[in-house]
Amino acid sequence: MWGKIASPWPKKKERGTKGENCWFSHGKRPVQGEVGRMGEGPRFAEKYCTFSRFFCPRVLFVFEILPPPMDQQDIIRSLSQSDLFGRLSEEELRQVAKRIKVRQFFPDEVIVWQGQPSTALFLVQQGIVAVKRILRDRESILAYLMAGNTFGEVGILENQPRSASVVALTEVDVLVLQRDDFVDMLQRHASMAIELARILGRYLIRANRRLSQESNDARLILLLSTAGNLGATSLGTLLAEQLSMLRGKSTVYLEHPDPWRALNGFQVPKGLTVYHHGNGFDILLPQGDNYLPPVTRATLLLEKIQDTYDNIVMKVDGEIDEVAETFLEHANQVIIMAPATRKGVRDLEFMQREVRKRIRTDETGVFSVINRSKEAHQELPGSEIADADLPYLPDFPAFVLPQRPNAEVPAPLQEVLDRCLERLERTNSIGIFIPTTTKGNRKTNTEPIRDKAMAFMAERFGGATCKSAEGVWHSEELGLIDEAIYIVQSYSTREALNHYLDEVILFIKNLKRELDQEAMALEVNNKLTLI
Known part of the structure; x- marks a missing residue:
């Protein structure tokens, strides 16, 4: 921690960390001190000294805490890596950086208090903070924020007091932009205002989602595949089967955009909307509503099945379009399947990034599976970015509904299923x-x-x-x-x-x-x- 002596003694810079023993010179006598802290506003640390023969529990001098040394390029780099400022040009970032102040906080130090006026926007540059709210004399933790996260923007826009306190859990560096500067930036830079609108929109969606989840416990597992013929249908139906049989919960399986693919080759009556599998789960075959926009159809479908089933397992083919994004917003778990080839691993890494851009990682889990679906893939190296590596299984039959009422699941595949189910609750x-x-x-x-x-x-x-x-x-x-x-x-x-x-x-x-x-x-x- 950087500081300067704020007492009558000559000012000079010292370096230390809260709780750390430090030696200082005072006249001819060396003095041992411990860095402490005092209050908010102008932030000071006290120096308590221990002389050679006795403990002196008094303030020898006071330390004014200065912000950590950081050049403009460091600030610009931190701004560019945040959602709110990331779309600004280099010149625009430079203009914002000129108005930024850097502050550092000790562990357990309150950065903002609940009920205080909203006078500034904060961007976490390093460390972890906890967002805490006191309601009816009970304190609850609403969220943890880390590097790249912002807080304070909603209170500034609404001109309302802080709705929660924010407390440093570790040593924290934050970038601070005062309210007037922030509002001026929004008026000058349309891209920043648009991104703020997106962020606020996500807050609203997540708040609505939490409210709906309080009254609806349905869980959605989404399967994405980076290539064809990877056994995603087999994995999805096995997950549905085990959720239904082992946990005794009503479960449905469906595919998008072609719900009939799971029943290819079977005589299924036209107009059928649900196929009841012998192992206790349903396969959904949505009908009609083609006159509605795709996103509207997807939203109505989700609402319907969430009201009917406890568990939903859905395989989505193709790229992540606006319909897939709708499903991602409601998913509790996303399973990504990829082949073991070098291209497959690259595609998996790309898909992971694209998925994480569209979810909140503390509410939606991502589980990645490498599937060696071809004999030629047996000797290919694995990948550290995958959570599971499924070996080549030559004896495992393809997905055939009438012929697999009691098929024995190979041990490696069962291990992957168990891990998927375990992670469903742990996002x-x-x-x-x-x-x-x-x-x-x-x-x-x-x-x-x-x-x-x-x-x-x-x-x-x-x-x-x-x-x-x-x-x-x-x-x-x-x-x-x-x-x-x-x-x-x-x-x-x-x-x-x-x-x-x-x-x-x-x-x-x-x-x-x-x-x-x-x-x-x-x-x-x-x-x-x-x-």
Whole structure:
């Protein structure tokens, strides 16, 4: 933390972190101090000193906290990576950056208070913050925000007090744009105003979705395929079958845009709207309404089946168009299937990006499957971006409705099904990055630390996995360091994440001290932050 002495002593810059012991010179006597903090507004830290023979619990001098050093290019880069400012040109970003102030907050420090006037827009540049609201003397966590997220825009537009408090969970850097500057920017830049309208529209859609989900517990699983003949129909109908038989919930399977493809080759009476499968789930065959626009038909279809079934499994063919986007907005889980070829992996990565642009990652889970559907694909390498790798299964029959009332599911396929069903409830991901060095570049055995992290995560989130990877990070003392790392990951419900994230951050801080690290990494819903 940067600061300058704000007491009568000569001003000079010092560097320290809250809670850290630091040595300072006062006259001829060296003084040991600890960085603290005081209030809001002009932010100050107190220096408490310990002399050689006795503890002196008084303020020796006061430290004015300055913003962390950051040049204009850093600010422009952060603005360009946010939804709100990302569509502005380089020159427009430069104009916005000139009006930005940078502020830094300690863990547990309140950035804005519920009920305060909405005087500024905030963009999280680094760290994690919690949005908390007090209602009837009870505090609840509404959301966690990380790098690239903004808050405060709604209050500015409505000219209303803050509807919630925002609290730093880690050390946080934020970019601050005052209300008058923000309004002026909206009037000057149409692209920024349009993007804000989109963001507010998403807020409204999500609020309506939450309200509808409170009265409707139907869950939607969406299957997307990057290529044909990958067994998406087989996987989808097996999911529907197991949701129906194992969990005793009413379940329907359907395909878009061609709902009849699942019944190809069978004598099905014309006009049939529902095929009742012998294993307890339905296959829906929507009829008519061709005079309506496609998006309207999709919306009406969803409303109808959500009122009828507990679980909906839907396979969508083709690219992500406006109809597919409608389904994505309501999905609880998206399963993406791709072949094991090099092109298949590239297509999978592209599809993952496109899907995540259109969902809220803390409400909708994404599960990716590599399917080696051809014998020639058996020896192709796997991919770290896939959650499951399905081997070539020559004995598994194609999807044939009348002939598969009690077909035995091969063990590798059943494992994929089990993982899909488990992840259906756990749409949030959280990962801890465990280094294999201490003091920057000293190799050490951190397997006990890895095991401790796995036990910690499993106890709170119901399970944990670990994978090895290679990481590169920049040390202020040693420069670039390349090392092997362990990534301990869990999948969680939103409720469990909200309940335990504070504990996870504290756990990482303790590991950081134990391993003598400058920083450690935490990833929440595919967003990385340093502790």
